[in-house]
Amino acid sequence: MKVHNLGFPRIGSKRELKFALESFWQGNSSQNALEKTASNIRRDNWQLQVNAGIDLAPVGDFAFYDHVLNTTLLLGLVPKRFRDIENDIDREFAIARGKQTACSSCAASDMTKWFDTNYHYLVPELDAETEVKVNTQRLISQINEAKSQAVNTKPVIIGPLTYLYLSDYKNGNKLDLLDALIPAYQQIIADIAKTGCEWLQIDEPIFALELEKQWLDAFKTCYQAFETDDIRILLATYFGDISQHIECIKRLPVAGLHIDTVTEPFDWQSIVTQLPGHWIISLGVIDGRNIWKTDLVSVYQQVNPVYRILNERLWLGPSCSLLHSPIDLMLETELDKELNSWLAFAKQKCQELDLLKDAIISQNTETITRYSAPVLTRLTSPRISNVKVRQRIDSLKPTDFKRSQTFSDRKIVQQQALNLPLFPTTTIGSFPQTGDIRAIRAQHKQGRLSSLDYQSEIRKEIAHVITEQENIGLDVLVHGEPERTDMVEYFGEQLSGCAITQFAWVQSYGSRCVKPPIIYGDVSREKPITVEWLKYAQSLTRKPVKGMLTGPITILSWSFVRNDIERSVVSNQIALAIKDEVADLEKAGIGVIQIDEPAIKEAMPLKKSRQAKYSEWATKAFRLCSSSVKGSTQIHSHMCYSEFNDILPVIIALDADVLTIETSRSNMAILSVFDEQPYPNDLGPGVYDIHSPNVPEQRWIKQLLDKAIETIPIDNIWVNPDCGLKTRQWSETKLALSNMVSSAKELRARYSSISASN
Structure with missing residues (x-):
């Protein structure tokens, strides 16, 4: 043998x-x-x-x-x-x-x-x-x-x-x-x-x-x-x-x-x-x-x-x-x-x-x-069970999984609150993480930098990111996520029932490696995770700053998950933790909150005969995160490098106000899925590939947006990169985003009269 x-x-x-x-x-x-x-x-x-x-x-x-x-x-x-x-x-x-x-x-x-x-x-x-x-x-x-x-x-x-x-x-x-x-x-x-x-x-x-x-x-x-x-x-x-x-x-x-x-x-x-x-x-x-x-x-x-x-x-x-x-x-x-x-x-x-x-x-x-x-x-082991978490799961009601207003009603009050132009521009969340930023995080983790000094350094970087975005002319800003190593690992560090390793790296693509958290027990949030950073970022600008969270299905899928209970139960536990964070962000005055779910497709069972059950609990987990917010609070989600043909009903069922997706590598071909069943809410097709060092020219971005306009109503289009900018350099990032904003402004001038007449 x-x-x-x-x-x-x-x-x-x-x-x-x-x-x-x-x-x-x-x-x-x-x-x-x-x-x-x-x-x-x-x-x-x-x-x-x-x-x-x-x-x-x-x-x-x-x-x-x-x-x-x-x-x-x-x-x-x-x-x-x-x-x-x-x-x-x-x-x-x-x-x-x-x-x-x-x-x-x-x-x-x-x-x-x-x-x-x-x-x-x-x-x-x-x-x-x-x-x-x-x-x-x-x-x-x-x-x-x-x-x-x-x-x-x-x-x-x-x-x-x-x-x-x-x-x-x-x-x-x-x-x-x-x-x-x-x-x-x-x-x-x-x-x-x-x-x-x-x-x-x-x-x-x-x-x-x-x-x-x-x-x-x-x-x-x-x-x-x-x-x-x-x-x-x-x-x-x-x-x-x-x-x-x-x-x-x-x-x-x-x-x-x-x-x-x-x-x-x-x-x-x-x-x-x-x-x-x-x-x-x-x-x-x-x-x-x-x-x-x-x-x-x-x-x-x-x-x-x-x-x-x-x-x-x-x-x-x-x-x-x-x-x-x-x-x-x-x-x-x-x-x-x-x-x-x-x-x-x-x-x-x-x-x-x-x-x-x-x-x-x-x-x-x-x-x-x-x-x-x-x-x-x-x-x-007693460390895998949390009675309060399980009681909270058992007490969930159907109303916990649905927003009280329809999207059409929400869009009106959100526009009144945010006053965004046609073709609003934003990014997916992260900005370049320089060696200095990584060194600051490492020094703090190793005890060589005090918490006060660490907070001061991170605030400096957030202020820098806000200033750069305002100079570029973006409409909805982000704080840049300088405090985060990874979009899943960061939340795993903050959640009970999760452990973080030193060297448990796995390859995601190319040189991109991730270190998945280990979900070994019932998951809960003991205190706010992102609120103070977002409050500070919002205090620096009059433009809306988007709160950045990772969704329950992505945290579930990009972690090493316990195998002693159903994944659907773990997803709801994570969703309740994110729900608490969403509520605290809203109370802190953050009117735009993004809950990323790039893993929603990959978590789906390969066999179609097993997909309906997954689709039900996955969409419910996402809606559980955002169901309690006011109609004026705009919920975004992001997905990348997924084929949407098989999951369009799932995406629609999420009921995110704005969905941003990766489309540039396929030259917008992925949007053809929306020909037969249009996405009913706002959509941001990515206009340049952030995994490439190429800086997109304005003409390239505009031709992509022209293709998007053939499928998506102009009042529903957002303009954004394919994904976060963490792995890029500042020089290329500023030039790429400037070209993106200029392209959006040209389209805005071209179509503003049409939109007004509609």
Whole structure:
């Protein structure tokens, strides 16, 4: 029996890749230095996995930016606007971040969520003239690199059907391109086979979706073409129940199948009995997406009967790639002993697999019984329950989930209160966080800066942000969030029932890493979180300053959440905490409050049959936050990098007065969803991509707004960037926002008479 891994975090235990990338992008280090850092991370990752007991370590799971982009480069499917860039690394980062020359700007490829995770991938851009040019050099080099370190490897690639399914193709049926991809994948498989690897893992996570017949038929056509005696293919599925597609899967000419037994409850044992008798069966029995220690005794009881049937044909692995997990719990020296005993990060998950393997082979459960003891004590620990929170949840009434006035009535009183012009301008919340600001926060946290001095420094930065916004001419201002490390971590630090780690970083996209809070108990707010900062900001200007909060679904989704109660209950607990903050902001005179929900789509179950229940409790949680405010208080929400087609009814049901969304990377194409069902309230389509260093020209912004006007009534359009400006530099931020405001003013002059006549 083998223990293997599907993928490992690529950022490095101390985010070495992040810092190397950003240094390279800023021109402070060479490509050789970047590649050296990457090589060191791969070496450390392989050694860590081998030391933890992994028999087959993945290779090909490393990426400078994104593994889907890696596949695009592997296939040579570079968008036309980037093909003139000769250097491979420069081309890769241009696709991911955009490029800018003296005379023109090329937008980065669109970016969206990887299934229902908080990881973002670069959407492949395909067209009818797609020409495949396979280049396996980087992958083969990494395979040889692992072999030189005596690592028993299993190369990993994304399968052709998943790649096509996730791509952007506007010329008809995506499957029309399969004929071009099949020979390309045949070449890739042949090149990998020449390295002497016994196994190749091909990831096809779309099997967790409800696929149409044409896609299932395509699997048969495709994988028959891959049949070879030169290398054995392990088909890897994850993120959900695959039982509805088992008739298709079991007929594929592969040598093994990986099954995620964790994400969704289903009878995976019966599936195992239906599979070909010569297949390797890999069971994903350790949760690859959360941080809770596994009850290995319980898993043993489920897996041991299968082992008695399969013997050496049984492999054990995590449910999915450990990309979504922090790296090593041993780095956490500040978590209390009890909480620490409940957790397992990527390294520890590999060790869990080895412990389970030993117990199954030896038929001795003594070691895993001792290991699993904290899992049981967690369920009865007094620190996970709060009687007051549970009583408050139980006392909720239908009126707690609905505002008392309709949007049309609210819009009238809000306009009277705010007196905003046509095409009002605002930002999404954060402003550039300089090294000085980060140093101030760090010094305060380390006790080297007093609370009074810290407050003084943060107030200086807020005053600076307010002054810059007034100089630029924005209509609704923000305080810039200099006190916040991250939009979720900041609130996790303030809420009871949550813990914050030192090094539990996970990759969100590129060099962007987040440190999710751990929600281990009932959630409550003990005191106001943002009120004093917002009161101070509002005192500096006559323009409205927007209160900035993170919504309950996003806090839920971007945290490591307890798994002993329903997620819907946790979301309502968070919503009540945010509701209290909203009420205090309103009392403090803040008339515009934004409750961000960028995770509302990713939290939705992948299968449509399970989405209605989620939609109900998710929308109720958001409305619970804002239902008690006055009609004159304007509630905003923000969403980014999500496809809205499937969730438009959910978005409408939120009943936010203003919704701001990411649209610039798609060139406003995402607004087409509103053609059939218009958004009834105000809408702010993002007019420039803040994840790119490009400064948008006024003509670019205006042409985007002209497209927006074709879909959205002019009285309902807001003008804003795609997302927060935290990662940008001040110089580019001021120029970009100035161009944005100038564009809005031009449109305002053009359409003011039309709006007045209406």
